[in-house]
Amino acid sequence: MKKIIQSSVLYFLTLFLGSCAPKVLTEIKSTHTPIVTAQEVHLYEVGDSVPQSAKLIGRVKVLDSGLSTQCQYDQVIALAKKETAQSGGNALALTEHRKPSIWSSCHQIAGNMLLIDETKTHEIYTRAVTPAWDSKECNCDEPSHFRHNTFYANIGYSCIVSKFYMPLDATGHPKRGIDWMAGYDWMTESGFGAGLMYSGYKSSYSLSDIDFAVKLAYIAPQFVMKQRFRQWSIEEKFGIGYFNYRESVKGSGSVSASGVGYNFLLGTEYHVSDLIGIGANIGYVSGSLPEDKFGNSNDEDGSTGIFRLHFNVGLRFHF
Numbered sequence: 001m002k003k004i005i006q007s008s009v010l011y012f013l014t015l016f017l018g019s020c021a022p023k024v025l026t027e028i029k030s031t032h033t034p035i036v037t038a039q040e041v042h043l044y045e046v047g048d049s050v051p052q053s054a055k056l057i058g059r060v061k062v063l064d065s066g067l068s069t070q071c072q073y074d075q076v077i078a079l080a081k082k083e084t085a086q087s088g089g090n091a092l093a094l095t096e097h098r099k100p101s102i103w104s105s106c107h108q109i110a111g112n113m114l115l116i117d118e119t120k121t122h123e124i125y126t127r128a129v130t131p132a133w134d135s136k137e138c139n140c141d142e143p144s145h146f147r148h149n150t151f152y153a154n155i156g157y158s159c160i161v162s163k164f165y166m167p168l169d170a171t172g173h174p175k176r177g178i179d180w181m182a183g184y185d186w187m188t189e190s191g192f193g194a195g196l197m198y199s200g201y202k203s204s205y206s207l208s209d210i211d212f213a214v215k216l217a218y219i220a221p222q223f224v225m226k227q228r229f230r231q232w233s234i235e236e237k238f239g240i241g242y243f244n245y246r247e248s249v250k251g252s253g254s255v256s257a258s259g260v261g262y263n264f265l266l267g268t269e270y271h272v273s274d275l276i277g278i279g280a281n282i283g284y285v286s287g288s289l290p291e292d293k294f295g296n297s298n299d300e301d302g303s304t305g306i307f308r309l310h311f312n313v314g315l316r317f318h319f
Helices: 002-019 073-086
Strands: 023-028 042-044 049-051 055-063 091-098 108-115 125-127 149-160 176-187 192-207 210-229 232-249 253-271 276-289 304-318
Touching: 023 073, 055 073, 073 091, 073 108, 149 276, 176 210, 176 304, 192 232, 192 253, 192 304, 210 253, 210 276, 232 276
Parallel strands: 042 091
Antiparallel strands: 023 055, 049 125, 055 108, 091 108, 149 176, 149 304, 176 192, 192 210, 210 232, 232 253, 253 276, 276 304
């Protein structure tokens, strides 16, 4: 029994310590016999120049595993150098270095594992991150986690949670309806960006055998933040823009009111490929209408507001 307990403690201790280490990912292009130790691997920082004749043997990333504690800069560099040496390389050219932030307390790096012929002392050097790399043998440019442009379209369910006034004899559910959304995002490599979003809503109610259509429209510029975790990403959006409320009867015209609205959205996306993703989000759109054209009881300042929640799914197109 004592041996079982000791073995269990050792197992969980090993599991815990392993979870504290950063995650190391490699992509090997070609395998070579190790020629140097990890300590002898030469380091090129982001933006440093490397010989044009350097041979790319693979790529390495050291990422936060979620519980990482051993992730100071020198520690993650040591892990990347170890992988480089084991793969037969003698140089590591960093292409990305993410410093600790509110999303992670770890240093995270990505780099190219290189094999450099040290007998060639009169080399032409070039920057490791330059897109126009002259050597066909070593394309050391590391792509961003985010493509700069995204178009998206969503559809789903929405409900108005604020007060909605109807005539006493009216029937139906104008506070529950269909929601649709479309927009465009422009992102930087760091995960911050801007965009433009349109959101629509439609429901209905009946009064004296007459059907009334209720429509809400909202369009606004967006401040966008995104975080990428391998095949998944999370996004947050906030905006302030134009809000419109409209009631209409088929063949009898319509009446509407407009004001200022604001929105917040929290979403997630599964990246099927670099170009296409499937997303889902939850959020709200709220609008303030300056005057009442529908006979409703308003606040003292003569304004009324509509607050609705939405839940939808859709497609993302990146390029």
